[in-house]
Every structure is written in C-alpha cells, then in structure tokens.
Amino acid sequence: MWHDNETSVDYVNFRIVAKACAELIRNAGDEPVSIGISGGWGVGKSSLVRMIETEFEADRAKYVVVTFNPWLYQGFEDAKTALLQIVGDAVLKQAKSSETLQKKAEGFLKRINLLRLAQLGGEVAATLITGVPVGLIGKSISALVNAVGNESVAEGLSAGKELPASAKGLLNDAKPVSLPHEIQALRTSLEELLKELDITLIVFVDDLDRCLPTTTIATLEAIRLLLFLRRSAFVLAADDTFVRGAVRVHFAGTGISDDMATSYFDKLIQIPLRVPRLGANETKAYIALLFLERARREGKLHVDAFNQAKQLVEERLRETWKNKNVDLVFLESLAPSGNAELTALMGLSERLAPLLLSSGAVQSNPRLIKRFLNTIFLRKALATPQGIDVDVSVLAKWHLLERCEGELADAIGEMVSSVNDGQVALLKKAEDEAKNAESRLPPPFGDKAFVREWLQLAPPLGDYDLRGLLHLSRDSTVRDYGSDDLSAEGKLLRDSLVAARAQSEALDDKIRTAGERQAALAMSRAWEQKRPSRKWQKAEELFILTEVCRIFPSAGPRAAALLAEAPTAQLTPGLVFHLKSSSWATESLSKWLADSNTPPNIKKVIQQEQN
Numbered sequence: 166m167w168h169d170n171e172t173s174v175d176y177v178n179f180r181i182v183a184k185a186c187a188e189l190i191r192n193a194g195d196e197p198v199s200i201g202i203s204g205g206w207g208v209g210k211s212s213l214v215r216m217i218e219t220e221f222e223a224d225r226a227k228y229v230v231v232t233f234n235p236w237l238y239q240g241f242e243d244a245k246t247a248l249l250q251i252v253g254d255a256v257l258k259q260a261k262s263s264e265t266l267q268k269k270a271e272g273f274l275k276r277i278n279l280l281r282l283a284q285l286g287g288e289v290a291a292t293l294i295t296g297v298p299v300g301l302i303g304k305s306i307s308a309l310v311n312a313v314g315n316e317s318v319a320e321g322l323s324a325g326k327e328l329p330a331s332a333k334g335l336l337n338d339a340k341p342v343s344l345p346h347e348i349q350a351l352r353t354s355l356e357e358l359l360k361e362l363d364i365t366l367i368v369f370v371d372d373l374d375r376c377l378p379t380t381t382i383a384t385l386e387a388i389r390l391l392l393f394l395r396r397s398a399f400v401l402a403a404d405d406t407f408v409r410g411a412v413r414v415h416f417a418g419t420g421i422s423d424d425m426a427t428s429y430f431d432k433l434i435q436i437p438l439r440v441p442r443l444g445a446n447e448t449k450a451y452i453a454l455l456f457l458e459r460a461r462r463e464g465k466l467h468v469d470a471f472n473q474a475k476q477l478v479e480e481r482l483r484e485t486w487k488n489k490n491v492d493l494v495f496l497e498s499l500a501p502s503g504n505a506e507l508t509a510l511m512g513l514s515e516r517l518a519p520l521l522l523s524s525g526a527v528q529s530n531p532r533l534i535k536r537f538l539n540t541i542f543l544r545k546a547l548a549t550p551q552g553i554d555v556d557v558s559v560l561a562k563w564h565l566l567e568r569c570e571g572e573l574a575d576a577i578g579e580m581v582s583s584v585n586d587g588q589v590a591l592l593k594k595a596e597d598e599a600k601n602a603e604s605r606l607p608p609p610f611g612d613k614a615f616v617r618e619w620l621q622l623a624p625p626l627g628d629y630d631l632r633g634l635l636h637l638s639r640d641s642t643v644r645d646y647g648s649d650d651l652s653a654e655g656k657l658l659r660d661s662l663v664a665a666r667a668q669s670e671a672l673d674d675k676i677r678t679a680g681e682r683q684a685a686l687a688m689s690r691a692w693e694q695k696r697p698s699r700k701w702q703k704a705e706e707l708f709i710l711t712e713v714c715r716i717f718p719s720a721g722p723r724a725a726a727l728l729a730e731a732p733t734a735q736l737t738p739g740l741v742f743h744l745k746s747s748s749w750a751t752e753s754l755s756k757w758l759a760d761s762n763t764p765p766n767i768k769k770v771i772q773q774e775q776n
Contacts (some may be wrong), residue, residue: 176450176451176454176455176475176478177209177441177443177447177450177451177482177531178441178447178450178479178482178483179209179212179213179216179440179441180216180479181483182213182216182438182440182441183213183216183217183219183220184220186200186202186217186220186400186438187217187220187221189436190365190367190398190400193398195360195395195396196395197392197393197394197395197396197397197398198397198398198399198435198436199392199393199398199399199400199401199433199434199435199436200398200399200400200401200434200435200436200438201401201403201405201430201433201434201436201437201438202214202400202401202402202403202438202439202440203402203403203404203405203437203438203439203440204404204439204440205404205406205530206374206404206530206532207530207531207532207533208440208442208530208531208532209440209531210371210402210403210404210440211371211372211402212531213402213440214369214371214400214402217369217400218230218232218367218369221367226364227363227364227365228364228365228366228367229255229256229259229362229364229365229366229367230255230367230369231251231252231255231366231367231368231369232368232369232371233247233248233251233368233369233370233371233384234370234371234372235247235248235370235372235373235376235380235381235383235384236372236373236375236376236380237372238380239376239377239380244376244380244383244384244387245383245384245386245387245390246277246387248368248370248384248387248388249277249387249390249391250274250277252355252366252368252391253270253273253274253277254274255366256270256273256355256358256359256362256366257270257271257273257274259362259364260358260362266358266361266362269354269357269358269361270358272354273351273354273355273358276347276350276351276354277351348390351390352390352391352394355391355394356394356395356396356397359394359395359396359397360395360396364396365396365397365398366394366396366397366398367397367398367399367400368388368391368397368398368399368400369400369402370384370388370399370400370401370402370403371402372402373385373401373402373403373407373408374403374404374407374408376411378410378411378414378415379415381403381407381408381411382411382412382415385408385430385433388401388433389433392433399433401433401434405430405437408430409429409430412429412430442528442529443522443529443531444485444522444529445491445518445519445522446481446482446485446490446491447482447491447529448518448519448521448522448529448534449491449496449514449515449518450478450481450482450491451529451531451534452513452514452517452518452521452534452538453478453491453496453499453510453511453514454474454475454478455534455535455538456507456510456511456513456514456538457471457474457475457499457500457507458471459542460506460507465504465506465507466501466504466507470501474499477495477498477499478491478499481495492515493511493512493515496511496512496514496515497511497512499511509557509558510557513557513558513561516558516622516623517561517565517622519618520565520569520615520618520619520622521534521537521565523614523615523618524565524568524569524615525569526568526569527568527569537564537565537568540564541557541560541561541564542557544560544564544637544638545557545560547637548633548637551633551636551637553633553634553636553637554633555633555634555637556624558623558624559624559626559629559634560634560637562619562622562623562624562626563626563631563634563635563638564638565619565622566619567638569615569619570613570615570616570619572609573609573610573611573616575726576609576726576729577589577592577631578635579689579723579726579727580592580693580726580727581631581632581635582686582689582690582723583689583690583692583693583727584690584693585690586630587629587630587631587632587633588627588628588629588630588631589626589627589631590627590696591607591730592626592627593625593627593628594607594627595607595610595620595627596620596621596625596626596627597627598620599617599620599621600621605762606620607730607732608729608730608731608732608733609726609729609730651683651686651687651690652679652683654675654678654679654680654683655679655683655684655686655687656687657675657679658675658676658678658679658683658684658687658691659687659690659691659694660691661675662687662688662691662708662709662712662713663691663694663695663709665705665708665709665712666705666708667705667708668708668712672712673712673716676712676713676716676717677716681717681719681720684713684716684717684720685713685717685719685720685723687713688709688710688713688720688723688724688727689723689727691709692709692710692727695709700735701731701732701735701736701737701740702735702737702739702740703737703739703740704739704740704742704743706740707728707740707743707744710724710727710728710747711724711743711744711747714747714749718748718749721747721748721749722749724747724749724750725749725750725752725753728750728753729753731753731757733757733760733762733763733764733767734762734763734764736757736763736764736767737767738766738767738770741754741757741767741770741771742770754771757771758771758772
C-alpha cells in the first residue's frame with residue numbers, strides 16, 4: 166500500500182520546480198520574497214513544499230527554517246499567535262550563541278506575548294491600552310497565565326511581587342501602550358535580529374486550505390505581520406480558490422467582489438506558482454515508479470535497481486520536450502531483465518496512464534492514483550484466501566470502469582447476474598465493435614471516447630468469468646452473482662418466465678412465492694436465457710421484465726439496465742406501447758426519443774405516450 170502523506174521523494178519531476186523556488190529565495194539576498202504554491206486537492210502541494218525545504222538542509226547556518234501547519238492548531242490555539250510564537254522560538258534558538266542576541270530575541274518574544282494578551286481582549290486589553298490595571302486579581306491574571314504560560318505570574322501578582330522577566334514591562338508599569346507602535350516594533354526587532362544573526366528566515370505554511378475560514382484568515386493576518394521584512398521568505402501552499410472563498414466568508418455582508426477577494430490574497434504573494442499537472446509522460450512514470458517502489462518494499466527489487474530506475478525516470482522527464490517520451494520500451498527497461506511480473510506491471514502503467522489522465526474522475530491526480538492502486542492491490546490480497554484467481558491487470562481494468570463510469574459498471578454487473586458462467590456476451594460484442602472507430606457501440610455502452618478506449622484496454626473481459634472479479638468489488642457496490650443463488654422457487658419462476666407469453670394469475674403467484682430478491686434474480690436469468698431468440702419486435706418479449714416489476718417495483722432498476730440493451734433501430738410500436746405504464750422504463754423511452762437511430766414512427770409513439 167502507498168501512504169497518503171507528503172514526501173520529499175520525487176517521482177514526477179517536481180524537484181526541478183523545487184530547486185527553482187529555492188534559487189529564487191537564495192537570489193533574493195536581503196530582500197523579502199513570498200511564493201504562493203497553488204493547486205487543487207491531492208496534486209502534490211505538500212510534497213513540493215517538502216522538496217523546497219530539503220534544498221536548505223545543507224545551509225542551516227545561513228537559514229532558519231520554520232514549518233507551520235495552521236490546521237493542527239485549529240480549535241486549540243489562535244493560529245495567528247501560534248505562528249508568531251513558533252517564529253520567535255526558532256529565532257531564540259538561533260540566538261543562544263550570543264548573550265546580547267539572546268536578550269534581543271527574548272525581547273522579541275516579549276512583544277509577541279504582548280500581542281497575545283491584546284488578542285484576548287476584555288480587561289487585559291483595557292489595561293494595555295489605557296495603562297490602568299483593571300481586574301488584575303480576577304480574569305486578567307488567568308488570561309495572563311494562559312497567554313504567558315507561567316504560574317509564577319499569577320502568584321507574583323497576587324502577592325504584590327514584581328513580575329517575572331518573561332512578562333516584566335507588560336503590565337506592572339501601568340503605562341499606556343500603543344498597539345500599532347508595538348506591531349511595528351515587533352517587525353523592526355525581528356528584522357534587526359535577522360541582520361545581526363546574518364540569517365534568512367524561511368517560513369513554510371501548509372494545509373491552509375484544510376482550515377475553517379476563521380483559521381485561514383488568522384493565519385494570513387499573522388503572515389501579513391511578518392511579511393516583506395528584509396531577510397525573510399514565505400512559501401504559502403494552498404488552493405487559491407479555497408482561500409478566496411475564506412476571504413468572502415470573512416467579509417460576508419460587506420459586498421466584497423470576487424476581484425477584491427482575489428486581490429486580498431494576491432497582495433500577500435509576489436510569485437504565484439501552480440503545481441504542475443501531470444501529463445501523459447509523468448502519469449506513466451508515476452505509476453511505474455509506484456509499482457517499482459512496492460516491489461522494493463517487498464524485497465522483490467534491489468534498492469540499487471530501484472534508485473537507478475528513479476534516476477532514469479528523472480532524466481527522461483527532463484527531456485520529454487525533445488520528444489523523448491516515456492513509452493513502453495522505456496518503461497520495460499526499468500524492470501530487471503527476466504522479471505516477468507515487473508515487466509507486466511510496466512506495461513500496465515503504459516496502458517492505464519492515458520485513461521487516468523483523460524478521466525474527469527481522476528485527471529492524473531497523484532493522490533487519486535495512489536488510492537486507485539491501493540484498491541487494486543487490496544482486492545488482489547483478498548482474492549487469494551477466497552480462491553479467486555485474478556490478475557492485477559484485470560482488477561485494474563475493472564476498477565477503472567468503476568471509478569470513472571460507475572453506471573456502466575453497474576449495468577455490466579446486472580448482466581453478469583443473469584448468466585451462469587459469468588461471461589457477458591454483450592461485453593465481448595462491444596469490445597469487438599470498439600476496434601472499429603466507425604462502428605456504433607451497443608447499449609448501454611454509449612459513444613463516450615473514454616468507454617471506447619476502456620473496451621480496447623488489455624486484457625479483454627468479454628470471455629472472462631466476471632463473477633469472482635465482481636465479488637471482490639463489493640466494497641463499491643453489492644450485487645448477486647451466480648446461478649447457484651436461485652432457490653427452488655426462483656428456478657421454477659425463471660423457467661415460467663422463459664415460457665410466458667401473456668399475463669396470468671398462475672405466473673403472478675409464482676412471482677409472489679419466489680419473493681422480492683429471488684424474483685429479481687429469476688427475471689435476470691430468464692432474460693439472458695431468451696437473448697438468442699429476442700428480436701425486439703413483440704410485446705411478449707418484455708413480459709419477463711414487466712410482470713416481475715408489476716409485482717415487485719424494486720426490481721425496476723435491474724429491469725432498466727437489461728432494457729438498455731435494446732437496439733433502437735429494431736424497435737416496434739407495439740413493444741414501446743407495452744412499456745407506457747412502466748415507470749422504470751421512462752429513462753429508456755427518453756433516450757430512444759433522443760436517439761437519431763430511432764425510427765420516426767417509434768418516436769411518434771413515445772411522444773404520444775409522454776403527452
């Protein structure tokens with residue numbers, strides 16, 4: 166399995182972007198810089214931030230690096246003061262080599278504490294602003310203790326003693342304090358400290374788009390307090406769409422426009438950067454390296470071989486602009502010679518990537534790709550103890566359909582439930598038709614480009630017993646597969662439905678006797694059994710569906726999936742008329758009406774019935 170945490174290991178050529186961002190910070194010299202890394206959920210923002218951070222690991226004497234995750238503080242502490250405190254602690258640690266600088270750093274921390282007190286409001290804020298001690302022995306002492314974190318503060322104040330060094334000068338002088346002056350003094354003192362320490366402060370802020378709007382705004386306000394100081398750099402990772410939404414919530418009722426919400430964020434960011442979206446080459450390489458990583462963890466691939474493959478991928482991705490693509494030959498070269506399993510997985514990477522890229526449900530999102538592969542290998546692990554022999558490529562092809570075209574997957578599943586051997590003849594027909602770009606796919610496959618590509622994806626499933634495969638996919642949906650699920654009453658009903666030509670009380674009794682679940686299964690099996698002789702001409706051909714659904718309406722969705730097979734060019738008015746009172750057939754009738762292949766007389770009947 167692959168974890169969902171950020172990583173500094175580069176599989177998709179992000180390292181080039183990370184190095185470029187690090188160079189921007191280094192080349193800024195003493196000038197401030199702010200970089201905004203934007204992108205949607207799961208595209209790799211956190212991983213890119215980690216890669217940028219690792220670029221400074223060898224220069225920690227010149228840089229003090231702070232990583233702040235406001236999401237971790239949400240609901241526990243104000244994000245604004247938490248960020249200031251973390252910065253203050255980092256600077257103090259750097260200044261401990263000099264007594265003079267340490268005192269200055271402690272002074273900077275004291276100013277942070279003052280702002281934390283002001284943030285509390287009430288009596289504490291009144292004392293700071295007016296200079297008159299208000300309620301020092303009441304709630305203000307408690308607030309001061311909570312803010313400064315020192316029990317001796319309360320003890321000292323209650324005993325009339327002098328304040329401890331960490332808080333001295335904040336309250337006991339009872340002098341008015343100008344908060345704007347203190348904010349500027351905080352900025353000035355930090356700037357002077359960084360200059361005297363001869364270091365650059367780099368603050369990485371991540372997971373901002375996971376926070377509630379109040380936490381998001383508080384963090385942005387804290388960044389604003391420290392932003393654009395000399396010898397400082399901020400790297401802010403967030404989905405800019407989410408941040409603009411948080412700004413709109415914060416200013417709700419003020420009439421703020423989308424342009425103003427965008428401007429609020431843009432004023433904090435000097436250099437905007439969107440996380441590069443994976444293309445076809447990057448997607449192939451990413452999937453291949455995930456397969457190789459798994460083999461390395463399991464001891465099936467030597468570490469050196471994995472590192473060499475990773476290096477080859479990095480080099481190839483840097484040269485794709487020269488038409489040096491990540492093709493099948495290249496991918497297979499990453500697997501050790503003679504390792505058939507890994508060679509096959511490299512081929513699977515090459516086949517899956519285009520569909521994972523083009524699918525709107527995945528769009529080559531790294532996080533979704535990991536989840537996709539985790540599901541496949543989980544099902545593979547579940548197959549063995551159940552005696553199900555299924556290849557990873559088969560699991561991958563089926564789960565791709567589940568993930569990207571769920572309705573079609575359900576329709577195929579319903580077909581499987583109506584056959585005895587688990588093989589769907591209509592699926593085989595569709596796979597054959599998909600090879601001809603000019604051919605029209607049979608219902609319910611439709612004419613989507615994705616479905617046509619999926620049908621051509623190896624291995625073909627038309628001759629495959631899908632029962633075991635679909636049994637493993639019960640985490641996605643619950644279906645019934647296999648003729649052995651039919652009870653004696655269900656089998657009797659199946660045979661009666663095959664022979665039925667008209668409605669009868671005897672048939673109704675058999676449907677009721679079989680019960681809701683068995684009746685639906687018997688309907689599917691009878692429908693499949695009649696497939697070879699079905700001409701789509703007579704109303705009696707639909708009795709199998711209409712009679713069961715009349716007694717048990719819950720069978721309607723399954724009947725609708727079976728009806729979707731109908732070739733519109735062969736339909737007759739009598740057959741359409743027979744469906745007029747079947748609510749479960751409404752969607753099929755609407756589709757036939759919109760289908761250009763439906764004969765005009767059939768469309769006229771449908772329109773009359775709908776009016």
